[in-house]
Amino acid sequence: MASISFRNVTKRFGDVMAVDDVSLDIHDNAFFCLFGPPLSGKSTILKLILGLERPDEGEILIDGRPVTNVSPARRNVAMVFQNLALFPHMTALQNIRFPLVERGIDPDRIEARVADVTAKLHIGHILHKPPAQLSGGERQRVAIARALVRDPVAYLMDDPISALDARLREETRVELRRIQQEMGKTLVYVTHDQEEAMSVADGMAVFEHGKVRQTGTPEELYRRPNSTYVASMLGAPAMNVVPMALAPRMQVAEAPRRADSLGVRPENLRVGAGDTAEIIEVEPLGGFTTLGLSLEGTPLRATLRGQPEFTAGERVGLTVDPGRAHFFDAGGAALAAR
Amino acid sequence: MTDMTTQQLGAAERHADTALHEGAEERRLGLWLTLPAQLLVIFIALFPILMQVYISLTDWSPLDGIPWYRAYELWIGLLNYVDLANDPRFWSALWRTCIVMAICVPVQFLLGLGLAILFVDDFPGRRVLYSTILVPMMVVPAVAGYMFFMLFQSGGPVNDILSFFAGRPVTIAWLSDPDLALFATIVSDIWQWTPLMFLILLAGMVSVPQDQQMAAILLGASWWRRFWTIVLPRMKTIIIIALAIRLIENFKVFDNFYIMTGGGPGVATETISIYIYKVTQQELIWGYVAAIALAILIVLSIVSALAIKKLRSVQ
């Protein structure tokens, strides 16, 4: 129900540039991910949207209206905290009702609104329980319900599932995606987990040192990173980036003139018969196998499907999937392939 | 839901429109509204001190019949401070207070630390014993003074117990011998305030991370080595806080001393607080008292400042 825009926003804390000349457009109803390493400015962006911090320069617009001087309470943006901040002495239902009761809203309306939100979040059956009796995922949903019950124009989440264990994370992120689609509201989501970001988001911004390095859909960023930085941040194992001098060893002949380094994603590096590289380690993951390779001392990683039989010490030849080579100039910026 | 959504949205929009440029003004308004309260707080904090400074520069006394604000009629400049510097009774009270501190605080610290070590691990009866140890702290100091006054009577329980062990009647005049009187009052202070030290140090000790101690054990460290290299260094902050609290509190010691001995025999147990009380209540030279009070305030401020500085460097 709301688009959020940043126009050349800068925020300093003392000498630290927390947010450095950021311009962003988050569309209405988007699941938008702010992605980057810790302290790269993601959480400050959330605080700026909430109104907990004021930009030093630039302007923030919600639905096209500047909100720089609008107090947090009047922005009507909700936040789901990382620790969820549920009240332990109340049941799930009391927790969810709380924001409405606090505003003195008519009880009939409260019930209708709570019923609507809890139905969409599939938590009708646990409303009588206090948070201590809920599982991690259920608590998460109660916290989201509490944020959404007051019908905010947008809601924000700061790394909400990093505390869950691996298996639950995989399930929760799909659940979050479903909830966002059903609730149909702008969700701004902070994470430092690339897999999570790519899984949930339909738009994302990659941060480094308070700057936005690239924005786009996860697929765009993965397929066409504009720099070695973005290339290295997305994908596990990370993209192999090697000096151009090694390109012929991987049968990459065509390259832009200013190319300084060659980037190859591990899944695009083909391993076959030959004598160019040595296998250092074999990491069988079941459905996939990761090979650690050494090409004249430069470490490379290749991901293969299934459980191919390789052993450490074996020598192999390397090729790159056609059209899947990335080229970067000396400054690390991506160059269009020729 | 939908009608509520539109209503809420409508309200939000109206708010947003009017609120657009209100923020900065709102903040300024906030400052103006809280200004009187802020001034009041500053006034309440500073007024007694400023009044002290003013009175300390005069020869004012409530008996003169002049209201305090006209004390300037009795202006004597720094004469009170000169008198103070030349007052042997002041210096001896200050010196005595320092001796009391030099004995009480280290003894309380060591006893408190020892108790904390005993209590940091669980043992049967720990909770009951723990509450018992904290009792002295909760006794009103005046009552504690009275208790020890009774204990140290020449026919009192302390002498009775000593007689039992000595096998002959012991009649030590605890409170009328100058040296023993100071000893007795110091014992009462240690009795009363060791529990506080214990409480603070135990809190500090419990907060030393358990896994660090485990790590040290697995690396083969003995109990002593762990205590010196892990527990004590990690408690530095809390130790400094505990010592600072007790030093400042101990400097102001009054109730039990006054009740046990009245500062006597002679001036044998007269601490700074007792001295000030006597000068105020008995001799009514308030200008002079104000000068003493300020001098002490300055000394205590320096002690606190040193403690805070030390704390900063530790952290």
Place this chain on the structure above:
Amino acid sequence: MTEIVMRNLGKDFGGFTALADMDLTIGSGEFVALLGPSGCGKSTTMNMIAGMLDPTHGEIRFDGRMMNGVPMAKRGVGFVFQNYAIFTHMTVRDNLAYGLRARGVAKPEIARRVGDIADLLQLTPLLDRKAARLSVNILQRLAIGRSAVVEPAIFLLDEPLSNVDAAFRAVMRSELKALQRQFRQTMVYVTHDQLEAMTMADRIAVMDHGKLLQVGTPLEVYNHPVDTFVARFIGAPGMNLLAGRVTSADTGLTVDLGAAGHCPIQAGQGGEVLFGFRPEEVHPDPKGPMEMTVTTVERIGARTILHLAAGSHAAKVVLDSETAVPDQGEAFRFSVSPGAVRLFDPQTERAL
């Protein structure tokens, strides 16, 4: 280099059984991961190896020597804590030297050994820095170095990567593995993350509810899980398990999956089964015998995860990002090669 033998090992806390009858031998120089969800008994096991807990019954032996009752300081065990338990009030050097000083090693010897381990772990430039405010990978190396310098026969690591950012975990994993190769000590690694166990361990011991369910190499537990718990727990996502019925026709045996279609299998007996297949073993096939509806499409870089549903069945499929996939709400037709099918008994949940 020490062999650890646990025999009939168990631990009760009051009425709660944290670990029941564990039999496990960890070979000398082997890297074994104890893997399971929280509360499965993995940490209890490790704490008993370290001597922090006494077993309720059973025994632990190091190279044949009985360890029950031996205090933890005397077991020669290095322990890397979840949060590393670095002495933050000391310098890096003092941390590394701690164990040697505690053992009364001579000063020149301490200096030499600390210097060696610092070189090995690339901590030399940091030796005189306070250990507070070091980055987490340096803390990890320091924690390992601090234990390694006293040359323990056994290294225990308690979820050392659980406080590490996702982005950094891969780096730390390969660093840890490289370190293990250098030290060649017996390592026991506790984790709830199957990826960590798969990528680092020589063998994985999968545990749940205080029981050891399966021990084997990463590929053994992946390819031949003994029960549905192991099947679901190993793999990302875990194995799909659909309730079905084995029927025989003239074309051979098939599993009838109701709304999801059917799938031919190589062997089995008639009756109810849980039909298991790995998400990665699915082949998109317009003529395939199985069909389910796509509920969600997750595109994660190189992989695409399809979430499927049909009737009461739910399944996940992992495909290359290059493979064309149907949209949400559309039908997905596929086949599973008979060799990749695993069948489980629906009552006992054991592999058939």
